[in-house]
Amino acid sequence: MSQMLDLVVLFAKIGLVAVGGVIALIPEIQREVVDVHHWMDLHTFSTLFTLAQAAPGPNLLLVTLIGYYLQGLAGAMIATLALILPPAILAYALGIWWRRMKGAAWLVPVQAGLNAVTVGLIASAGILLVRASYVSVMAGVIAGGTVLLLSTTKIHPLWMLAAGAALGAIGLV
């Protein structure tokens, strides 16, 4: 039961400091779940993240899966709710005020500044996930190839996941 409470506190906190989406939060989720609470090892975390990426829908499914891994269906629901509810209340309230605020001159530099930090957080998530998944030279090649192809072509991300799975299934990774 106390783990359930920890889940609520953790994801409510993470949801409220989130700027720039769930991907930017991966370093912090990983730090808390793996390093601080020792709820799972890095490999399990990496697997849950991969599964969340392979499924349709929003990236917050990682949080659903962490809740499920630890506390079953109730954990999945509660972790997800803890993440989305506090910001949702803010969004609801701000949705009403936004029209008045949006012309405000101070919003532009605030958003530009926050954007830059978000870019850095997403990059740090990339660094950590590459490190966690780097189990062989081939894994590095797959990660590098994915970056290259996605940056230069319009290929759908799912193809890269499928290619990685195929190479791994025949024993190359």
Added chain:
Amino acid sequence: MSTQHPPTTGVATPRLRDLFIGFFIVGINGFGGVMPFARRMIVEQRNWLSPEEFVDALAMCQFVPGPNIVNLGVALGGRFRGPLGALACVVGILAAPMTIVLLAYTALVRVAEAPVMMGALRGMSAAAAGLVVALAVKVATPFVRERDGLGLLMAAIAAVAVGVLRTELLPTLAICAPLAVALEFLRTRSKARRS
């Protein structure tokens, strides 16, 4: 200009059911990022918002913490149908993906020990990590194109702190975010003074 119509361009105020179905379809379609699908549904297919209104709504959602798509659903559903509308959008976007990912997980743990499956997961994890790096490259590109050294510097500081030195998010944000915003303010002011 007619004053009979509300400021929204929407053909008609969507019903709760429409909100749920619209977001449900976005949820099952959104592989690797739901926002492009949400835009297509909201702006192009159902005319709930004009392109400009969508950009505004998105800016607001990025300003609020938390998952952007959930916040967008809350703001949009709330605007048309109050709290129930917000709920319809959020349940719509999450119902199918949550069910699918949990079913996939239950299926996976049964076969996860098989060498083929373990290999496939290792390969997929590497690709998934690459997807995030590619996303970082994509969001950093505008900063490079506009030769925004200040933005890139703040991004690099945050990336090294959280990704390499493994600092906690909250203190890192508490230092980086106000600093980045303050520097942007100074830059806006000096630009205004020059022109």
